[in-house]
Amino acid sequence: MSQEDKPDHLIDISLPLFGGMITWPDSTGCRLLPVRQIEKGDCVNVSRLDCDVHTGTHIDAPKHHFRGGHSVDHIPLDTLVGPVLVCHLPDARMVSSKELAALALPQDTRRLLLRTSNSERWAKGESGFFPDYVALTADAARWLIDHEVRLIGMDYLSVQRYDDGPLTHQILLEAGVVILEGLNLAGVSPGHYELLCLPLNLVGAEAAPARTILRTWKNSKI
Numbered sequence: 441m442s443q444e445d446k447p448d449h450l451i452d453i454s455l456p457l458f459g460g461m462i463t464w465p466d467s468t469g470c471r472l473l474p475v476r477q478i479e480k481g482d483c484v485n486v487s488r489l490d491c492d493v494h495t496g497t498h499i500d501a502p503k504h505h506f507r508g509g510h511s512v513d514h515i516p517l518d519t520l521v522g523p524v525l526v527c528h529l530p531d532a533r534m535v536s537s538k539e540l541a542a543l544a545l546p547q548d549t550r551r552l553l554l555r556t557s558n559s560e561r562w563a564k565g566e567s568g569f570f571p572d573y574v575a576l577t578a579d580a581a582r583w584l585i586d587h588e589v590r591l592i593g594m595d596y597l598s599v600q601r602y603d604d605g606p607l608t609h610q611i612l613l614e615a616g617v618v619i620l621e622g623l624n625l626a627g628v629s630p631g632h633y634e635l636l637c638l639p640l641n642l643v644g645a646e647a648a649p650a651r652t653i654l655r656t657w658k659n660s661k662i
């Protein structure tokens with residue numbers, strides 16, 4: 441790698457996982473439980489993570505909504521890693537096809553992350569789950585498929601609005617679009633990056649937590 445090609449910087453857009461973190465209201469929550477403790481006389485520290493697989497930043501696979509649908513271990517890495525466009529919709533109360541069309545995305549956009557006012561609320565450290573988060577409508581899901589987007593990332597714990605039915609998820613997952621939820625895009629400038637989304641390879645699971653990073657490059661286009 442020449443000096444010019446060195447990574448400029450890495451931006452962690454995933455949520456830290458910790459006991460008591462904000463989770464989906466129906467979730468059993470997230471706990472990190474001590475199994476062995478040096479301070480209690482054990483020779484090592486060992487913890488157990490107790491959470492559902494939709495905790496923090498995570499991907500959803502078709503199995504989340506479809507019997508017999510693919511699980512996360514079948515999602516190809518080359519969908520999860522590669523060029524991505526980050527768009528900023530600071531004033532959107534929801535994201536419909538109208539907001540997406542107004543972005544005038546380059547035709548070759550296959551991965552799209554949307555920074556909304558949700559990210560500012562993560563940044564402020566709001567303490568509880570907020571059901572009025574910004575998310576996609578079903579017609580936005582159809583728009584993404586029509587425009588051949590293969591991965592869509594949103595900055596709250598669901599891609600669909602809290603009071604909506606499951607249609608947004610179903611449309612995306614049926615078409616094999618990877619749903620990336622629970623991003624924190626606070627302070628991320630809109631533009632082109634390389635996405636590195638690495639979910640746990642949980643065999644047979646409908647979702648998996650995913651450490652997710654954006655990489656910018658100094659002098660090269662991705």
Ligand SMILES: Nc1ccccc1C(=O)C[C@H](N)C(=O)O
Nearest residue numbers: 464466467492494500597598599
């Ligand atoms: N953790 C859960 C537990 C029970 C029921 C749903 C969830 C979800 O996380 C839903 C998810 N965020 C979704 O919209 O796909």
